[in-house]
Amino acid sequence: MLVGPDTDDLAELYAAPGDRPWLRVNMVSTVDGAATGDSGRSGSINNAADKRVFDHLRATADVIVVGAGTARTEGYGPADRPIVVVSRRDEVPEGLRGAPPGSVLVEPLGDAAGFRRRLVDRGWTRILCEGGPSLLHDLLRGGVVDELCTTTVPRLVGGPGPRIVAGPALDVPLRLHTLLEVDGTLLARWLV
Numbered sequence: 001m002l003v004g005p006d007t008d009d010l011a012e013l014y015a016a017p018g019d020r021p022w023l024r025v026n027m028v029s030t031v032d033g034a035a036t037g038d039s040g041r042s043g044s045i046n047n048a049a050d051k052r053v054f055d056h057l058r059a060t061a062d063v064i065v066v067g068a069g070t071a072r073t074e075g076y077g078p079a080d081r082p083i084v085v086v087s088r089r090d091e092v093p094e095g096l097r098g099a100p101p102g103s104v105l106v107e108p109l110g111d112a113a114g115f116r117r118r119l120v121d122r123g124w125t126r127i128l129c130e131g132g133p134s135l136l137h138d139l140l141r142g143g144v145v146d147e148l149c150t151t152t153v154p155r156l157v158g159g160p161g162p163r164i165v166a167g168p169a170l171d172v173p174l175r176l177h178t179l180l181e182v183d184g185t186l187l188a189r190w191l192v
């Protein structure tokens, strides 16, 4: 499918299966594969189309999962749904320290299937992971990702920026579910 979505279309275009838990990861990169721009943050490469999907995916998730590196680098603050920060340290990232009690959890990933199971057992069946690249690697290696949502922004930035997956080599086949185009930005849903 190749269309330019209106906001109203996003609910249908990004609908996740309602009959089972679903873990999706949302990432943005440039055409040359950079996951950050010169600021070292994804905020220097994303754009309005990406932001619209980012907000929609948050609004339809039960829980946000994020690597501690991303929470620290991107300065994560409280959201209107629970945030699980994946970390090997027992330390809440600075921007999340004022969050309402219970709304931010810090947990190691450990066994990825067990981690996912614990989220589902809390009633969080629509799980949105916002990266970053190291956490995405480990979730893929653990075989617990159902869907990868990607935004490819129409820019080339060169430089040393990371890709959306970091770490040892993997080979994960993907199946294209949906491809949208908005002013040159490509928004895709890939089934893992």
Ligand SMILES: NC(=O)c1ccc[n+]([C@@H]2O[C@H](COP(=O)([O-])OP(=O)(O)OC[C@H]3O[C@@H](n4cnc5c(N)ncnc54)[C@H](OP(=O)(O)O)[C@@H]3O)[C@@H](O)[C@H]2O)c1
Pocket: 026, 027, 028, 029, 034, 035, 036, 040, 041, 042, 043, 066, 067, 068, 069, 070, 071, 073, 074, 086, 087, 088, 089, 107, 108, 109, 110, 130, 131, 132, 133, 134, 135, 136, 138, 162, 164, 166
């Ligand atoms: N383009 C995008 O869509 C996008 C999305 C997110 C982030 N980013 C960018 O990616 C960069 C950060 O990359 P990153 O790879 O460091 O991010 P990350 O995966 O969010 O953070 C890595 C940190 O998360 C924790 N972590 C990750 N995997 C873990 C595991 N299996 N078990 C326990 N803890 C684990 C560790 O935290 P502790 O050190 O606390 O133990 C680790 O140091 C930033 O520049 C950010 O802006 C880009």
